Amino acid sequence: CSRFSALMCPLFLYIDEIVSLALFDACCSFNGPNFDKIEYILTASFNKQKMLEYNSTRGNWIGFTDYSIVASTFWNKDPLDRLERAMEIKLMCFDNRDSLTFVLISPDGRHQAVLVCSAYNFYPKQIQITWLRNDQEVTEGVSNTDVIPDGELYYQFHSYLEYTPTSGERISCMVEHVTLWEPRIIVWNNSLPEGEKTKIVVGLCGLIIGLVIFISGFIYHKKKKKVLGSIPA
Known part of the structure; x- marks a missing residue:
């Protein structure tokens, strides 16, 4: 598995006065006789606990906590999320192969x-x-x-x-x-x-900082939206 070390990026979330540390890790595995079959895995961890995982072979997200199961169900139904994952695979696996x-x-x-x-x-x-x-x-x-x-x-x-x-x-x-x-x-x-x-x-790759921000911001937006939606009016 070829990992992109820059994708383990700290992100501090200030929600209800609780500070959380989010880490993101992306991995491209090259398989097949010509190494042309790529499996892309993206994981998100909060406070050292694995929360979410996307696997391109399965083609979906899975969650490991109550909240992340809800989030994974939402993202698996979101056409925009599939488009974003496809963009990541192209930029991070194919283009950086x-x-x-x-x-x-x-x-x-x-x-x-x-x-x-x-x-x-x-x-x-x-x-x-x-x-x-x-x-x-x-x-x-x-x-x-x-x-x-x-x-x-x-x-x-x-x-x-x-x-x-x-x-x-x-x-x-x-x-x-x-x-x-x-x-x-x-x-x-x-x-x-x-x-x-x-x-x-x-995976001899450079630091793809822009993509780190893109992925981190997307997950932060979804988490914040969920939290704000749970606050009584």
Whole structure:
């Protein structure tokens, strides 16, 4: 699951002199043989208690408390809510879908193979790629490009490993970035034909502050409307 850390945003709600802390977490999971099937999950928690969850596979909200069950029922009937969720999926999953490309390059005459591990469309620019042979770091035969801006805020980075294949060994590429919850390891499948690319989708994304405000404001509006509607005239 590729999470958007910026979507865990504090929101203070001042209702009836009670201060509540709301946290929002969005997650895009990429599945299928070409990683083209996306499951989007959005959760809302208040005061560390999970209240609501939207799952694009189910296509609806579910609530975990009396209030949130009422809210989820309302949102599941709201055409505007479905439109907003579809917009989030496009902006946060499809438009921010990034890829690591593991490529076997033709031999250059000096070594039997050159592997390239490339990271695209990530932000911020600080990134670390480490080569592993049988889970041990490899430093010999490794070279890296500079972190290259693509002109649209995001960056790309390429790391090369020149090596002589040995039967039974495991070659992998480990990527570390602030937007990854843990290092991502991609194992080279040496059964692939030379030059074939294996794409592994990960969530190297920037901070989508505008969308955080949009989601937070929407949930706040619904909660406030519910509370105000319960006050006797």
